[in-house]
Amino acid sequence: MGPNGSGKTTILGMILGVLYPSSGSYLWFEGNFDTNPNTRIGALLETPNYYPYLSGWQNLKIQAIIKGAGNGQIENALRRVMLWDRRSSAFSSYSLGMKQRLSIAGAMLNDPEVLVLDEPTNGLDPAGIAEVRTLILELGKEGRSIIIASHLLDEVEKICTDVCIIKQGKLLSNGPIMAADGHKVMALRASDMGLLESLMNKFPMATEVHRVGEDLRVTLPASLDPALLNVYLFDNGLVLSMMSHSQKSLESHFLSLTQ
Amino acid sequence: MKLLNIFHAELRRFIPYPAFWVMMLVLIIITFGVFNMGTNFRINGIIVVDKTFPSLWHLGTYLVSCISFLPLIILINAVTNDIQYRVFKQNVIDGFSRFQWLVGKLFFIFFLSGLAVIIGAGIISFTGIQSTPWITPEMYFEKFYFVGLLFLHYVGWLSIGFLLILITKRSMLSLLSFFGLFLLEKYIVFKVEKLPVLLPFQVFNELVPRPKNELLDKMIPILPYTTYDLILYACLYIPACWGLSLLFISYRDIR
Numbered sequence: 001m002g003p004n005g006s007g008k009t010t011i012l013g014m015i016l017g018v019l020y021p022s023s024g025s026y027l028w029f030e031g032n033f034d035t036n037p038n039t040r041i042g043a044l045l046e047t048p049n050y051y052p053y054l055s056g057w058q059n060l061k062i063q064a065i066i067k068g069a070g071n072g073q074i075e076n077a078l079r080r081v082m083l084w085d086r087r088s089s090a091f092s093s094y095s096l097g098m099k100q101r102l103s104i105a106g107a108m109l110n111d112p113e114v115l116v117l118d119e120p121t122n123g124l125d126p127a128g129i130a131e132v133r134t135l136i137l138e139l140g141k142e143g144r145s146i147i148i149a150s151h152l153l154d155e156v157e158k159i160c161t162d163v164c165i166i167k168q169g170k171l172l173s174n175g176p177i178m179a180a181d182g183h184k185v186m187a188l189r190a191s192d193m194g195l196l197e198s199l200m201n202k203f204p205m206a207t208e209v210h211r212v213g214e215d216l217r218v219t220l221p222a223s224l225d226p227a228l229l230n231v232y233l234f235d236n237g238l239v240l241s242m243m244s245h246s247q248k249s250l251e252s253h254f255l256s257l258t259q
Numbered sequence: 260m261k262l263l264n265i266f267h268a269e270l271r272r273f274i275p276y277p278a279f280w281v282m283m284l285v286l287i288i289i290t291f292g293v294f295n296m297g298t299n300f301r302i303n304g305i306i307v308v309d310k311t312f313p314s315l316w317h318l319g320t321y322l323v324s325c326i327s328f329l330p331l332i333i334l335i336n337a338v339t340n341d342i343q344y345r346v347f348k349q350n351v352i353d354g355f356s357r358f359q360w361l362v363g364k365l366f367f368i369f370f371l372s373g374l375a376v377i378i379g380a381g382i383i384s385f386t387g388i389q390s391t392p393w394i395t396p397e398m399y400f401e402k403f404y405f406v407g408l409l410f411l412h413y414v415g416w417l418s419i420g421f422l423l424i425l426i427t428k429r430s431m432l433s434l435l436s437f438f439g440l441f442l443l444e445k446y447i448v449f450k451v452e453k454l455p456v457l458l459p460f461q462v463f464n465e466l467v468p469r470p471k472n473e474l475l476d477k478m479i480p481i482l483p484y485t486t487y488d489l490i491l492y493a494c495l496y497i498p499a500c501w502g503l504s505l506l507f508i509s510y511r512d513i514r
Contacts, residue, residue, distance in 0.1 A: 016352045018513040039354035049349035051272070051340060058275055062346075065268040066353045106353075 001149075001156050003258050007169035008149035009046055012118050016043050029113070039067050042107030043116040048099040052092035056083055056102050059091055060109065067110040077105035081135065097128035104135060115139060115146045121155055133159060153251050163250070165257050172257045176222060177250065183207065184222045185252070186229070187215040189242035199236050203229070215242075262362070268350075269363040269370075273337055282333045287378050289329065293322050294386045310390040313401035317470050319383035320405040323375075324412050324467045330375045331420045331437065338364060338421065339430040348513045357508045364421060365501065372413035380406050408466045408486065411493050415463035418500035425507050457484065459500075462492040 002008050013019035015026050017038060028037040050059040060074045078084045081101040086094070094102065100120065107115055120136065121129040136159055140146050150156050156163055157177060164174040190196040193216060200209045200218050208219035220229070226243060233240060273279045294310075309318065341347040341360075350360055388394065423440070424433040444460045457465075466489050 013512075018348050018351050020510075020512055036354045036356060038352060043352045045348070045352055047345070049345035051276075051344055051346060053277065054272075054275055058271065062268050062271050063349070063353050065264050065271065066350060066355050068264075068354075106349075 001151065001153070001163055001254065002166040003151055006151075006167045006258075008151070008166065009118050010169070011166070012043070012045055012116055012147070012149055016041070016045060016116060018045070039110065040112055041114045041116060042109065042112035043118075044100075044103040044107050044120060045116070045118045048091075048103040050091045050099075050102065050106075053090060055088050055090055056094070056105075057087040059102070060106055063106045064109050069110040073109050073111070077108045080108065081105040082131075096123050097125065097131070100124060100128070100132065101135075104132065108139070113144060115144055117146065118149045119151075120148060121150075121152070129155075153254060157250050165254060167258050173253070183219050184224075184245060186218050186220055186226065187212075187242070187244050188218060188240060189215055190233075190238055190240050192238065195238055196233070196240075199233060199238060203232060265355075265359050265363045266366050268355075269366050272341075272346075273367065276337070278336060279333060282329065282336070283374065283378070286326070286329045286333075286375060287382075289326055290323055290379055290382050293326065294319070294382055310386055312387045312391045312394055312398045314470070315383060315387040315390070316402035316405040317467075319386070320379065320409040320467045321470060323379035323383070324409055324464070327413060327416045330371050330413060331416060332434070333371060334368065334417050334420055335424055335430045335433050337367065338424045339428070339433070342424075342428050351513055357513075358505060361501070361505055361508065368414060368417045368421060372410055372417060375413055376406060376410045379409060405467060408490075411490065412463050412466045415459070415466070415493050415497055415500075418497050419459060419463075422500045422504050422507070425504050457489070457492050459496045462489055462496060465489050466493060 010019060014021045015028075029040065033040065054062075056078065057074065060077065061071075064070070064074050075084065078087050081104055083098060083101055083105060086098065091099065091102070100123070104117070104120065107117070115136075117136070121132050124132060133155070136146060136148070140159075146159075148156070148160060160177050162175065163177050165172045188196060188200070193211070196216055197209060197211070200206050200216060203218075205221055205224055206218050208217075210217055230240060230243065309315065341350075347360060351357065355363075387399075391398070419440070420433065420437055423436050424430075427433040427436055441460050444458045448454065448458065448461060465484065466486070
C-alpha cells in the first residue's frame with residue numbers, strides 16, 4: 001500500500017521480471033524452481049493486457065500455452081469469473097469489469113501458488129468491486145498467497161491479512177493488517193466516559209488515549225486480547241456499552257506515515 | 260518451454276487476426292496485378308519482358324521482391340500490436356523469457372516470408388505455364404533457385420524491419436525509419452564510389468537482381484557480385500539484426 005507514485009507497480013514489475021532494479025534483489029520460492037518461476041505465479045499488472053480483436057477464450061489460450069495449462073483450466077477460470085457465456089466475444093466488446101475479471105481468470109490459469117494483483121478493482125463500479133473482492137477472498141481461502149498493490153485503504157482492510165506501507169520506494173512499515181505498526185486502535189464507549197478515560201489512562205498497555213466524538217479511542221498492542229481489557233474495566237466498576245476495532249486505525253497509520 | 264509451444268502461441272496470435280488475412284489477400288491481388296500489367300512486353304518488336312520459363316523465375320521473383328513492403332507492413336502491424344496492447348509484457352509476466360518471445364517473432368518472420376514466397380511462386384507458375392508454349396520439368400526447375408533467394412530477401416528485409424520496430428515501438432515511425440534508412444543507404448552508395456563492404460539493403464535487394472536488360476543496364480549497371488557473395492553477406496546481416504534485437508530487448512524495461 002502506498003500513495004500514488006510511491007512505487008507499488010514498479011516493485012511488482014521488478015519481481016515479475018519486466019523492469020530491471022537498479023539495486024537490491026528478490027527470490028521466488030526460495031530459489032526452488034527448474035523453469036521460469038513466473039509460470040507458477042498468476043499476475044495482473046496495471047491494465048488487462050490482451051489483443052482486442054481476439055475473444056476472451058483465444059486470449060486465454062495464448063496465456064495457457066505459455067503457462068502450460070490445458071483447455072479444461074481455461075474453462076474453469078472463465079466459469080469462475082462468470083465469463084464463460086461471453087468466451088467467444090471479442091475482448092474489445094467487454095466492459096471494464098469484464099476485462100478485469102478476464103485478467104484475473106488469466107492469472108488463475110495453471111493453478112498458481114502466488115497471485116500478484118495490481119489495483120485489481122481499479123475503475124470498477126461498486127458491484128464490480130464487490131465481485132472482485134469476493135473472488136480474491138475465495139482464492140485466498142484456497143491457500144494461495146496473494147500480493148495486492150493498492151492505495152485504497154478500504155480495499156486493503158477488507159481483503160488483506162498483512163500490509164506493507166511504502167512511499168517513494170522506501171518501506172515505511174509492515175506487519176499484520178490490524179497492527180501495521182504493532183498496535184491496534186479500539187473504540188470504547190461507556191455510560192461514564194470520564195471514568196473510562198481515567199481508567200484507560202492508568203491501563204499500562206495503552207499507549208494513546210483520546211476522545212473522538214462519542215468514542216474513546218485507545219491504542220493498544222495488537223496482540224492484546226480484548227477480553228483482558230473488558231475484565232480490567234469490569235473489575236474497576238465500569239461496564240462497557242460498546243467495544244470495537246476502530247476502522248480508522250489503518251487510515252490514521254497510513255496518513256501519519258505518508259503525509 | 261518447448262520450442263513447439265512458442266510456435267503454437269505465435270500461431271494463435273495471427274491465425275485468428277482478420278487484418279493478417281486481409282493483408283495477405285491484398286498481397287495476392289497486387290502480385291497478380293504486377294504480373295498481368297502486360298504480356299510479353301515489347302519495344303521495337305523485341306521482347307523485353309519475357310514471361311516464359313525458365314527465365315520467368317528470375318523476372319518473376321524480381322517483380323515480387325519489388326513489393327516487399329507489403330509483408331513488412333503485415334509484420335509492423337503484428338509486432339506493434341504486441342507492444343501497443345502490452346501483450347509482450349503480459350507474455351513475460353506469464354512465463355516467456357524475452358528470448359522466447361523473440362524466437363516466436365523469428366518464427367513469424369519465417370512463416371510470413373514463406374507464405375509470401377509461396378504466393379509469389381504460385382502466381383509465377385500460373386503465369387509461366389500460360390505463357391510458355393511447351394514446358395518440360397528441366398525448363399520449369401532450371402532457375403527455380405530464385406525462389407530460395409526471394410525467401411532470403413524477405414527474411415532480410417523483415418529482420419531489419421523487426422529491429423526498427425523494437426527501437427521505435429510505433430508502426431508509422433518504424434515504417435518511416437525503414438524507408439529513411441533505405442534511402443540513406445541508396446544515397447551513400449550513390450555518393451561513395453567504392454564502398455569497402457556491401458550494405459544491408461544492397462545485399463538483400465541484389466539477392467534477386469534486376470534481370471539483364473540492354474536498355475536499363477546502360478543506365479543502372481548491375482553490381483559485380485556473385486550470388487554466393489550475396490548469400491554470405493545475407494547470412495551475416497540477418498543474425499546481426501537478430502543479435503541486436505535480442506540485445507535491445509534484453510536490457511530494456513518492458514512498460
